[in-house]
């Protein structure tokens with residue numbers, strides 16, 4: 001079985017929910033296939049009770065769009081799908097249409113590694129309704145999970161205070177593609193390495209590993225096991241101390257470290273994977289320092305997350321690096337981001353002006369933002385973000401320094417004096433990439449920079465402040481006019 005990353009399975013176009021295809025058939029049949037839509041991907045709440053998210057997955061969108069084709073065997077499969085009421089689900093004419101189908105969308109997105117906040121567009125897709133609809137599920141699948149993982153990792157790395165964090169999550173990840181996505185997104189979010197070898201090959205992420213308890217158990221004694229590991233991996237020797245008893249492990253590791261010195265090698269580190277990690281790391285540090293082995297680093301693992309790591313440092317634990325698996329790969333305690341894909345403007349043909357649309361809901365919280373939206377982020381003199389203004393150029397008024405809160409029109413934020421920068425960049429024009437995606441290293445350093453400049457009050461874990469996000473005044477007016485008109489009309493319907 002060949003395994004590739006999520007954007008390049010052979011049947012990328014079938015990696016979708018059935019309803020996207022039945023709606024596409026409906027658009028095709030009703031003559032609406034060429035009418036255009038503008039869709040935005042956004043989430044309503046920052047994950048993990050935090051104040052921000054790290055945009056991720058955008059670097060794979062151009063691949064997704066360009067590889068979105070229905071191969072012969074995909075068409076053959078669709079031809080055989082039966083409707084529950086009997087007969088084929090898809091018509092022959094529609095299948096012929098799909099056989100020649102190529103995505104014609106244009107896509108703008110927040111660059112990978114940038115910070116994003118609730119309700120602002122992370123990705124904007126414009127193009128024929130049928131294309132936009134066909135793209136929905138695969139696009140959300142790409143950015144929702146990776147944004148969540150990158151955000152979780154950014155939190156864990158923040159707690160680790162600059163000490164390296166390695167992604168150990170593959171064995172607990174949501175399947176093979178999930179493991180790859182975790183490795184990629186966690187590296188962008190700040191992890192230093194991954195234990196996932198395939199992710200190393202595909203993405204060029206540094207790989208890292210120690211050894212398991214089973215290695216120690218496979219030898220007559222722990223000392224034999226440590227010596228054998230030092231012999232086989234002298235240049236990357238990390239010894240796991242807690243198979244039997246950490247104190248015995250410390251003594252045996254010191255013996256082997258001394259033997260390595262005599263052979264001209266150095267024990268790189270030890271790992272502790274159970275028990276009181278604060279107490280044991282202090283005891284280990286003291287014993288190794290006492291033995292003149294202050295260069296040997298201490299690495300820990302065992303169900304870690306941002307809170308345990310923060311607590312370990314609060315207890316003065318002299319830990320140098322962390323392996324974080326289960327809680328990172330599964331994004332504990334919030335397994336999904338909840339990003340949605342909503343229509344915000346339509347037009348009958350590409351030559352018409354956009355007609356902004358709004359979806360009202362009984363819950364004000366779920367009301368959408370109309371228009372062809374982009375984001376203007378304002379920065380202060382130190383380069384720190386002050387607030388994000390969602391703008392639709394065709395609706396824009398002339399006051400450009402006020403942001404109107406998305407949920408409460410009476411709340412405004414003044415960003416005068418700030419320097420605006422367009423946040424979203426174009427990735428795809430009518431189905432073809434307009435630029436090569438950033439490298440994973442560029443995305444990673446963008447994330448590091450952005451987090452460094454984020455106000456600590458927004459970054460903290462407990463009760464973070466809300467970062468200002470809202471509408472440009474003209475767009476806010478347009479939204480309330482549309483909402484009023486919609487309420488009037490729905491009364492008549």
Ligand SMILES: Nc1ncnc2c1ncn2[C@@H]1O[C@H](COP(=O)(O)OP(=O)(O)OP(=O)(O)O)[C@@H](O)[C@H]1O
Nearest residue numbers: 273274275276277278279301302303304308311312
């Ligand atoms: N000093 C500490 N302060 C806070 N949390 C800690 C501390 N030491 C360990 N932990 C965390 O407590 C949790 C449980 O640790 P515990 O000591 O019960 O592990 P264990 O049961 O010995 O390990 P295992 O069951 O995996 O063999 C883990 O998430 C671990 O990371």
Ligand SMILES: O=P(O)(O)OC[C@H]1O[C@H](OP(=O)(O)OP(=O)(O)O)[C@H](O)[C@@H]1O
Nearest residue numbers: 168273301302303304323324325326327
């Ligand atoms: O704890 P995590 O953050 O998921 O990190 C990965 C874990 O995977 C390995 O053990 P495994 O879970 O296979 O067995 P163990 O819990 O019995 O050590 C390793 O020793 C870590 O404990």
Ligand SMILES: O=C(O)c1cccnc1
Nearest residue numbers: 168195208209210211325
């Ligand atoms: O290399 C390790 O120590 C490792 C890798 C994955 C999971 N647990 C540990």
